[in-house]
Amino acid sequence: MRKFLFTGLLAAVVAIGLLHLFTPGDLIYYHNTYRRLSFFPIVLGGLWFGVPGGLGLAVLTSIAFIPHVLLYACRGPQAYLSEMTEIVLYLAAGLLVGVISGRQTRLRERYRQLSEKLQASYARLQKETAQLIEAETRLAAAQKFSALGRLSASLAHEIKNPLASIKGTAEILRDEFPGDHPKREFVDILFKETGRLHDTVEEILHYSKGHPQARAEAEALEPLAVVARHVAALLERQLQEKQARFILPENGEAQHLLVESAKFSQVLLNLGLNGLDAVLPGGHIWLMVESSADGGWRISVCDDGPGVPEAEKERIFEPFYSGKSDGTGLGLLISRKIVESYGGSLRAMDRPGGGACFEILLPLKNDTGLVRQGEAEAIR
DSSP: OHHHHHHHHHHHHHHHHHHHHHSOTTOHHHHHHHHHHHHHHHHHHHHHHHHHHHHHHHHHHHHHHHHHHHTTGGGOHHHHHHHHHHHHHHHHHHHHHHHHHHHHHHHHHHHHHHHHHHHHHHHHHHHHHHHHHHHHHHHHHHHHHHHHHHHHHHHHHHHHHHHHHHHHHHHHHHHHSOTTSTTHHHHHHHHHHHHHHHHHHHHHHHHHTTSOOOOSSOOOEEEHHHHHHHHHHHTHHHHHHHTOEEEOOOSSHHHHOEEEHHHHHHHHHHHHHHHHHHSOTTOEEEEEEEEOTTSSEEEEEEESSSOOOGGGTTGGGSTTOOSSTTOOSOHHHHHHHHHHTTTOEEEEEEOTTSSEEEEEEEOOOBTTBOOOOSOOOOOO
16 A cells, blocks of 8 residues: 555656646746645655655655756756755755654554553453452352351251250151051151251261261162152142142153262252242142263253243352342252262253253263262252
């Protein structure tokens, strides 16, 4: 582009020189007009190309002006010097405009560099501000967890003794009802849940002392179908009050998948309670189990409620975040921690027919049980 501009200016200088050359010398008006026209390419050259452009075009204009000067050589020194003064003015104009243009160009470059530095500083300030806000958020969450840990330890001490009494009472009641009694199932549930709560209290006490309890032996494995029926029994009264249905898997996949009963009871119970809070009276909650393409397992707990807004699909797993007025904001966080301790993942999705789905992806397993990749690091 700059080459075309310079070529155009050069063509203008040559054209003005030819006009001087072929116009008769007695046509003073035309020659004066050509003199003034000569300043335009000089000024534009200085503006566009700085001092080199202004002086270069001034020199070329002077060279093109020389044949016209020779016409006045025979008219005496005064006429000759008058034409030579024109050349001096050309050179002065080219130099002056070039200097001014170069100074403006340097100022623009300096302002551009300053603007880039300001933008970089602003971007760095934004990044540091975001990091500071994130650090403050993490610190606030850590303080909440610290307070929760102290409160949990205190509550665990208070719960331990009454829990022992409840467990003893449950043992007495279980002896009173034989195995074929219709209410024996509820006594077994009471006894089992009391035992699970006792283990949880012991883990909280060890955790609060700074050394989590190591398990002497692995937890007993049960088919997920059995765990699901146990969770359905725990939710039975709430389901009846809301006239909702908890639909268990109809295929045999849930019978083949072996899981640790206490852990997955807690996960499915948390997800089931969330679905129960979401559905309207007469609503439905589905538990579905299937093999995934990579050889692992996909467990889905879905409901036909209003669903989870897109902006909250990840926030609902943050500690102490709850959309319910009486919620603790820990259920989904704990459930995700338990699932991740097995190398799996838990995420919120949309149900194709409307509603929400919480999808659990578990890694490859064999018929002896789910392969664990670490202990669950969650306060239950």
